[in-house]
Amino acid sequence: MDIQHLKYFVAVAKEGNFTKAAQKLYVSQPTISKMVKSIEDELGVVLFDRTGKQAKLTDAGEIILVQARNIIQSFDNLSSELDDLIQLKKGNIHIGLPPMVGSRFFPKVIQAFHKKYPNITVQLVEDGAKKVERDVGNGTLDLGVVVLPVSEELFHTFSFVNENLMLLTHPDHRLSKKESISLSELAHESFILFGKDFALHDRIIRECVRSGFQPDIIYESSQWDFISEMVVANLGVALLPETICKQVNRKEVSIIPLTEPRIPWNLGIIWRKDRYLSFAAREWIRCTQLFMEGSEQK
Numbered sequence: 485m486d487i488q489h490l491k492y493f494v495a496v497a498k499e500g501n502f503t504k505a506a507q508k509l510y511v512s513q514p515t516i517s518k519m520v521k522s523i524e525d526e527l528g529v530v531l532f533d534r535t536g537k538q539a540k541l542t543d544a545g546e547i548i549l550v551q552a553r554n555i556i557q558s559f560d561n562l563s564s565e566l567d568d569l570i571q572l573k574k575g576n577i578h579i580g581l582p583p584m585v586g587s588r589f590f591p592k593v594i595q596a597f598h599k600k601y602p603n604i605t606v607q608l609v610e611d612g613a614k615k616v617e618r619d620v621g622n623g624t625l626d627l628g629v630v631v632l633p634v635s636e637e638l639f640h641t642f643s644f645v646n647e648n649l650m651l652l653t654h655p656d657h658r659l660s661k662k663e664s665i666s667l668s669e670l671a672h673e674s675f676i677l678f679g680k681d682f683a684l685h686d687r688i689i690r691e692c693v694r695s696g697f698q699p700d701i702i703y704e705s706s707q708w709d710f711i712s713e714m715v716v717a718n719l720g721v722a723l724l725p726e727t728i729c730k731q732v733n734r735k736e737v738s739i740i741p742l743t744e745p746r747i748p749w750n751l752g753i754i755w756r757k758d759r760y761l762s763f764a765a766r767e768w769i770r771c772t773q774l775f776m777e778g779s780e781q782k
Contacts, residue, residue, distance in 0.1 A: 575764030580616035580628035612681025631683035645751035666744035674720035
């Protein structure tokens with residue numbers, strides 16, 4: 485028994501006649517009779533009293549009719565909702581964003597996406613890139629913005645930012661007037677870093693160790709503006725991406741290119757290769773790609 489069987493049965497019940505039901509459905513009378521008989525055989529009950537010209541529901545038929553209508557209605561609702569999803573009329577996307585990324589790159593993307601698809605709900609979760617990567621990996625998030633690279637076996641990626649880290653110092657700092665700087669020159673400095681959930685935390689420490697020293701970390705924060713304010717207060721030095729440095733007041737801090745080694749800050753959107761990605765999420769990726777590529781060309 486399938487949904488078509490139930491629709492034929494409901495049509496006969498409504499018309500009270502097999503011939504009239506067949507005419508309404510544009511099928512032959514034997515076809516509809518065969519469909520109803522197959523339901524009766526499967527359930528082991530008689531659905532219609534066929535004596536006379538009318539097809540009158542039996543007690544069993546009355547019970548089945550109520551449930552058949554509910555099933556058909558649920559099926560129609562399901563079809564409508566799937567159509568809405570396919571046509572992007574509604575949906576729900578969970579996206580993970582590191583705090584310093586969301587405010588810089590995505591307000592305009594969200595605005596444009598919401599204008600085009602007002603019934604799609606975008607739920608943003610702010611966390612460090614490492615946690616975002618974990619949550620996309622375990623299915624808690626549909627998409628996430630992380631610091632690349634990530635596992636190519638596990639994730640699809642779309643890269644949209646390729647920058648380097650810059651050194652921030654107080655204007656009175658001994659290194660503030662330098663045109664460029666090597667990481668080894670910071671061996672005796674106090675560092676202000678992002679917290680352990682941020683990919684930059686481990687990356688900076690790893691590069692410091694490669695340069696011959698273990699960094700002295702005096703503060704950790706999840707907010708880039710708080711980190712820059714601590715540099716303004718002359719509490720230590722910080723390494724921040726070029727994009728973030730553009731938002732810092734250059735009268736209050738000195739920003740110096742880090743050239744030896746360069747520490748890349750490459751951002752990308754990731755999603756699992758082996759999991760279904762909703763129509764809404766796929767459209768979010770497409771719109772973000774178009775927006776980012778358009779921004780680069782300006």
